[in-house]
Amino acid sequence: MYKSKYQPAFKVMLARCALNGDSSYSLAKEYYVSSSQIRYWAQIYSIHGPSGLISPLIDASASIKLSILNAMHENAWSLGYTSATFKLSSPGILYRWQQDFDAYGLSGLHPKPKGRKVKHKAVGKQTKSIQAMTDKELREELEYLRTENAVLKKLEALAQQKRTQTKKKS
Secondary structure (H helix, E strand, C coil): CCCCCCCHHHHHHHHHHHHCCCCHHHHHHHHCCCHHHHHHHHHHHHHHCHHHHCCCCCCCCHHHHHHHHHHHHHHCCCHHHHHHHCCCCCHHHHHHHHHHHHHHHHHHHCCCCCCCCCCCCCCCCCCCCHHHCCHHHHHHHHHHHHHHHHHHHHHHHHHHHHHHHHHHHC
Protein backbone atom coordinates (compact mmCIF):
# COMPACT_ATOMS: atom_id res chain seq x y z
CA MET A 1 0.00 0.00 0.00
CA TYR A 2 1.04 3.58 -0.66
CA LYS A 3 2.47 5.41 2.35
CA SER A 4 2.67 9.17 2.10
CA LYS A 5 5.33 11.25 3.77
CA TYR A 6 2.63 13.60 5.08
CA GLN A 7 -0.55 12.80 6.99
CA PRO A 8 -3.83 13.50 5.13
CA ALA A 9 -5.02 15.91 7.85
CA PHE A 10 -1.82 17.94 7.41
CA LYS A 11 -2.33 18.07 3.64
CA VAL A 12 -5.98 19.16 4.08
CA MET A 13 -4.98 21.88 6.54
CA LEU A 14 -2.35 23.33 4.19
CA ALA A 15 -4.66 23.05 1.17
CA ARG A 16 -7.42 24.95 3.02
CA CYS A 17 -4.96 27.65 4.09
CA ALA A 18 -3.74 28.05 0.51
CA LEU A 19 -7.30 28.22 -0.84
CA ASN A 20 -8.23 30.78 1.83
CA GLY A 21 -5.60 33.17 0.52
CA ASP A 22 -2.49 32.30 2.53
CA SER A 23 0.65 32.44 0.43
CA SER A 24 2.02 29.01 -0.50
CA TYR A 25 5.51 30.47 -0.04
CA SER A 26 4.85 31.57 3.53
CA LEU A 27 3.21 28.22 4.31
CA ALA A 28 6.19 26.45 2.77
CA LYS A 29 8.62 28.33 5.01
CA GLU A 30 6.51 27.74 8.09
CA TYR A 31 5.86 24.02 7.58
CA TYR A 32 8.96 22.99 5.57
CA VAL A 33 7.01 21.75 2.56
CA SER A 34 7.65 22.95 -0.99
CA SER A 35 5.30 25.69 -2.16
CA SER A 36 4.57 23.81 -5.39
CA GLN A 37 3.48 20.78 -3.35
CA ILE A 38 1.12 22.97 -1.30
CA ARG A 39 -0.38 24.47 -4.49
CA TYR A 40 -0.82 20.95 -5.88
CA TRP A 41 -2.63 19.79 -2.72
CA ALA A 42 -4.85 22.87 -2.94
CA GLN A 43 -5.67 21.98 -6.54
CA ILE A 44 -6.60 18.41 -5.59
CA TYR A 45 -8.65 19.73 -2.65
CA SER A 46 -10.57 22.14 -4.89
CA ILE A 47 -11.43 19.31 -7.33
CA HIS A 48 -12.10 16.37 -4.98
CA GLY A 49 -12.48 17.88 -1.53
CA PRO A 50 -10.68 16.49 1.52
CA SER A 51 -11.06 12.88 0.39
CA GLY A 52 -8.88 13.60 -2.64
CA LEU A 53 -5.85 13.97 -0.42
CA ILE A 54 -6.34 10.65 1.35
CA SER A 55 -5.70 7.99 -1.25
CA PRO A 56 -3.95 8.79 -4.53
CA LEU A 57 -4.16 6.49 -7.54
CA ILE A 58 -1.28 4.02 -7.45
CA ASP A 59 -0.04 1.04 -9.46
CA ALA A 60 -2.01 2.00 -12.55
CA SER A 61 -2.10 -0.49 -15.39
CA ALA A 62 -0.90 0.49 -18.86
CA SER A 63 -4.48 0.95 -20.07
CA ILE A 64 -5.32 3.32 -17.19
CA LYS A 65 -2.14 5.30 -17.83
CA LEU A 66 -3.00 5.54 -21.53
CA SER A 67 -6.56 6.70 -20.81
CA ILE A 68 -5.22 9.40 -18.46
CA LEU A 69 -2.74 10.58 -21.10
CA ASN A 70 -5.49 10.59 -23.74
CA ALA A 71 -7.80 12.64 -21.49
CA MET A 72 -5.01 15.15 -20.93
CA HIS A 73 -4.39 15.58 -24.66
CA GLU A 74 -8.05 15.58 -25.71
CA ASN A 75 -8.99 18.24 -23.14
CA ALA A 76 -5.72 20.20 -23.49
CA TRP A 77 -5.18 19.97 -19.72
CA SER A 78 -1.89 20.77 -18.04
CA LEU A 79 0.17 18.10 -16.29
CA GLY A 80 -0.78 19.57 -12.90
CA TYR A 81 -4.50 19.75 -13.57
CA THR A 82 -4.62 16.26 -15.10
CA SER A 83 -2.69 14.68 -12.24
CA ALA A 84 -4.92 16.49 -9.71
CA THR A 85 -8.07 15.35 -11.54
CA PHE A 86 -6.94 11.73 -11.45
CA LYS A 87 -5.52 12.00 -7.90
CA LEU A 88 -1.94 11.14 -8.82
CA SER A 89 0.60 11.77 -6.08
CA SER A 90 2.43 14.37 -8.18
CA PRO A 91 2.53 15.80 -11.72
CA GLY A 92 5.98 14.27 -12.09
CA ILE A 93 4.46 10.81 -12.36
CA LEU A 94 2.32 11.90 -15.29
CA TYR A 95 5.33 13.55 -16.91
CA ARG A 96 7.28 10.26 -16.57
CA TRP A 97 4.39 8.33 -18.16
CA GLN A 98 4.34 10.79 -21.05
CA GLN A 99 8.10 10.42 -21.56
CA ASP A 100 7.87 6.61 -21.45
CA PHE A 101 4.95 6.59 -23.89
CA ASP A 102 6.74 8.91 -26.32
CA ALA A 103 9.90 6.79 -26.18
CA TYR A 104 8.49 3.23 -26.10
CA GLY A 105 4.80 3.43 -26.99
CA LEU A 106 2.28 1.38 -25.02
CA SER A 107 4.98 -1.01 -23.78
CA GLY A 108 6.60 1.91 -21.94
CA LEU A 109 3.49 2.27 -19.79
CA HIS A 110 3.56 -1.25 -18.36
CA PRO A 111 4.39 -1.35 -14.63
CA LYS A 112 8.08 -1.64 -13.85
CA PRO A 113 9.40 -4.18 -11.34
CA LYS A 114 9.87 -2.70 -7.88
CA GLY A 115 12.93 -2.92 -5.65
CA ARG A 116 16.56 -3.45 -6.40
CA LYS A 117 17.73 -5.44 -9.36
CA VAL A 118 19.07 -8.87 -8.48
CA LYS A 119 22.76 -9.26 -9.17
CA HIS A 120 23.51 -12.63 -10.67
CA LYS A 121 26.85 -14.28 -10.13
CA ALA A 122 28.97 -14.60 -13.23
CA VAL A 123 28.18 -17.90 -14.90
CA GLY A 124 31.31 -18.13 -17.04
CA LYS A 125 33.74 -17.57 -14.16
CA GLN A 126 33.94 -21.19 -13.05
CA THR A 127 37.52 -22.22 -12.34
CA LYS A 128 38.92 -25.09 -14.30
CA SER A 129 41.18 -27.67 -12.82
CA ILE A 130 44.87 -27.11 -13.50
CA GLN A 131 45.01 -30.26 -15.63
CA ALA A 132 42.19 -28.97 -17.89
CA MET A 133 43.84 -25.59 -18.54
CA THR A 134 46.01 -24.91 -21.56
CA ASP A 135 49.49 -23.44 -21.26
CA LYS A 136 48.20 -20.06 -22.39
CA GLU A 137 45.40 -20.06 -19.77
CA LEU A 138 47.89 -21.06 -17.06
CA ARG A 139 50.24 -18.21 -18.02
CA GLU A 140 47.35 -15.71 -18.04
CA GLU A 141 46.17 -16.83 -14.61
CA LEU A 142 49.72 -16.71 -13.25
CA GLU A 143 50.13 -13.15 -14.59
CA TYR A 144 46.78 -12.12 -13.09
CA LEU A 145 47.63 -13.62 -9.69
CA ARG A 146 51.10 -12.00 -9.65
CA THR A 147 49.52 -8.60 -10.49
CA GLU A 148 46.88 -9.05 -7.82
CA ASN A 149 49.58 -10.01 -5.29
CA ALA A 150 51.66 -6.93 -6.19
CA VAL A 151 48.67 -4.64 -5.78
CA LEU A 152 47.85 -6.12 -2.39
CA LYS A 153 51.47 -5.75 -1.25
CA LYS A 154 51.49 -2.12 -2.38
CA LEU A 155 48.22 -1.48 -0.55
CA GLU A 156 49.61 -3.04 2.63
CA ALA A 157 52.80 -0.94 2.32
CA LEU A 158 50.73 2.25 1.98
CA ALA A 159 48.64 1.30 5.01
CA GLN A 160 51.80 0.58 7.02
CA GLN A 161 53.30 3.92 5.95
CA LYS A 162 50.14 5.73 7.06
CA ARG A 163 50.22 3.97 10.43
CA THR A 164 53.84 4.96 11.04
CA GLN A 165 53.09 8.57 10.10
CA THR A 166 50.21 8.76 12.58
CA LYS A 167 52.44 7.26 15.29
CA LYS A 168 55.12 9.89 14.63
CA LYS A 169 52.52 12.69 14.93
CA SER A 170 51.33 11.34 18.28
